[in-house]
Amino acid sequence: MATKMDEQAKLETLKELLFPDDRGAVEDISKRIQLLEIIINDQKKLAARVDPLVDDKLNAFTKSIPDTLGPTITATLKKEIKNHKDEVVDALYPVLGKMVKKYVAQEIKILSEKIDNQLSFITSWKRKFRSWFGGPTEEQLLMRELASATIEQVLLIERDTGILKASYSVTNSIDEEMISGMLTAIKGFVEDAFNKKNQNLELIQYELYNIHLQSFVTHYLAVVISGNYHLKSKNKLQDIIFNFYYNFMAMNLDLVFNYKKGKEKEVRTIEKELLEQELAASFRNAKI
Amino acid sequence: MPQASAMQKSKKVVILGHFGVGKTSLIRRFVNNQFSDQYKVTIGVHINKKVVTLSAEDSISMILWDLEGTDSLEQVRDAYLLGTHGVLFVFDVTRPSTFQQLNSDLRIVSKKIPERPLLVVGNKKDLVSEEELNKLLLDHNISHDYLTSAKTGDNVEDLFLNLATLLNNDA
Numbered sequence: 001m002a003t004k005m006d007e008q009a010k011l012e013t014l015k016e017l018l019f020p021d022d023r024g025a026v027e028d029i030s031k032r033i034q035l036l037e038i039i040i041n042d043q044k045k046l047a048a049r050v051d052p053l054v055d056d057k058l059n060a061f062t063k064s065i066p067d068t069l070g071p072t073i074t075a076t077l078k079k080e081i082k083n084h085k086d087e088v089v090d091a092l093y094p095v096l097g098k099m100v101k102k103y104v105a106q107e108i109k110i111l112s113e114k115i116d117n118q119l120s121f122i123t124s125w126k127r128k129f130r131s132w133f134g135g136p137t138e139e140q141l142l143m144r145e146l147a148s149a150t151i152e153q154v155l156l157i158e159r160d161t162g163i164l165k166a167s168y169s170v171t172n173s174i175d176e177e178m179i180s181g182m183l184t185a186i187k188g189f190v191e192d193a194f195n196k197k198n199q200n201l202e203l204i205q206y207e208l209y210n211i212h213l214q215s216f217v218t219h220y221l222a223v224v225i226s227g228n229y230h231l232k233s234k235n236k237l238q239d240i241i242f243n244f245y246y247n248f249m250a251m252n253l254d255l256v257f258n259y260k261k262g263k264e265k266e267v268r269t270i271e272k273e274l275l276e277q278e279l280a281a282s283f284r285n286a287k288i
Numbered sequence: 289m290p291q292a293s294a295m296q297k298s299k300k301v302v303i304l305g306h307f308g309v310g311k312t313s314l315i316r317r318f319v320n321n322q323f324s325d326q327y328k329v330t331i332g333v334h335i336n337k338k339v340v341t342l343s344a345e346d347s348i349s350m351i352l353w354d355l356e357g358t359d360s361l362e363q364v365r366d367a368y369l370l371g372t373h374g375v376l377f378v379f380d381v382t383r384p385s386t387f388q389q390l391n392s393d394l395r396i397v398s399k400k401i402p403e404r405p406l407l408v409v410g411n412k413k414d415l416v417s418e419e420e421l422n423k424l425l426l427d428h429n430i431s432h433d434y435l436t437s438a439k440t441g442d443n444v445e446d447l448f449l450n451l452a453t454l455l456n457n458d459a
Contacts, residue, residue: 159371160371161298161300161351161372162371163298163300163351178336178337178351181300181337185353185368188367189367191367192365192366192367
């Protein structure tokens with residue numbers, strides 16, 4: 001046993017004498033490995049080393065997207081737009097509608113202010129005359145003019161079928177599905193009878209109520225309003241409708257486009273409850 | 289996302305046919321279980337609704353578009369037929385003028401509303417004997433799906449239940 005130990009010690013001494021450089025190299029490699037282990041185990045140190053490299057690669061990848069993925073994305077978009085024209089138009093309609101409406105509203109406002117300045121004294125005298133000749137008092141008339149419109153009910157209706165998709169209501173009415181059908185029939189009749197292409201029935205008035213109908217490509221919204229509904233209210237209401245519809249179509253498009261490649265498209269519909277939450281959130285506290 | 293407890297689909301059903309064949313009466317019998325001998329002509333369109341339960345999981349909300357009767361189905365406004373899910377074509381078994389053109393009428397319906405469930409219904413069966421009825425249908429080579437009586441309610445429930453099942457399967 002002792003002899004074996006001696007031999008081992010001798011062999012080690014011989015190694016030291018014969019390969020002094022190799023021993024140094026091994027120690028050096030060992031130290032480097034230890035350092036690397038420290039860096040890998042310490043996330044901050046590793047990030048400091050790796051992040052610049054990842055950033056460079058990412059920047060290069062982002063710059064190359066138009067060349068590498070551009071044609072594929074363009075082709076996919078073209079195909080999707082071709083296959084889902086109605087959805088795309090419906091999604092764009094609120095955005096474009098808003099732009100056009102804002103421009104027109106701005107121009108009308110300027111014109112209206114000019115006319116108001118010219119006619120304000122006539123309106124004031126008209127009010128006075130009405131109160132002098134037995135009508136309501138001037139204050140009552142003023143209050144009536146200032147009374148804002150209130151949203152009583154909102155129905156989101158499929159345009160062709162007249163089927164109700166969602167509703168929001170502060171008052172009780174008869175069955176909303178029947179109202180939706182009847183409104184669609186009236187709308188269809190008026191639009192068909194006067195044979196004006198791309199013209200939509202926009203307003204139904206009865207006594208103290210107005211029903212504003214805002215048509216899109218696949219759906220329309222019917223908003224029942226009580227109170228004084230004038231151009232200013234209409235503008236505000238349209239803004240709310242466009243915002244709601246933009247969100248609604250965004251949800252729709254997610255469903256249309258969100259399917260796995262190579263697999264058959266999964267037909268899904270937005271849950272009625274979710275839509276009704278959206279409707280309530282959009283219209284509940286709306287001031288028009 | 290909230291989940292609906294049971295699946296309820298809404299379906300648009302149009303009821304077509306000549307004047308006075310009993311379209312409105314059939315709907316009244318089905319929806320309200322009522323019948324009136326007084327004839328009131330339908331102007332334009334009248335909307336009704338009834339929810340039909342098919343199973344514990346499935347029910348169909350049938351939105352019934354009762355269209356005014358016309359001499360020719362070509363006169364029916366296309367706006368009323370848009371997005372239709374199912375059709376009932378009704379004729380009066382006692383008035384040959386309402387079914388003499390049945391095949392051409394059905395061709396028009398299929399052209400205007402293609403690939404949708406369509407049931408052909410001979411109404412007012414209570415006014416003729418079974419023998420007379422069979423002879424009449426044979427003589428005029430009429431193929432029908434149902435013979436009903438809005439007055440007695442005979443076959444009315446079955447008719448709409450069958451249509452609801454077809455609509456459910458067609459979804």
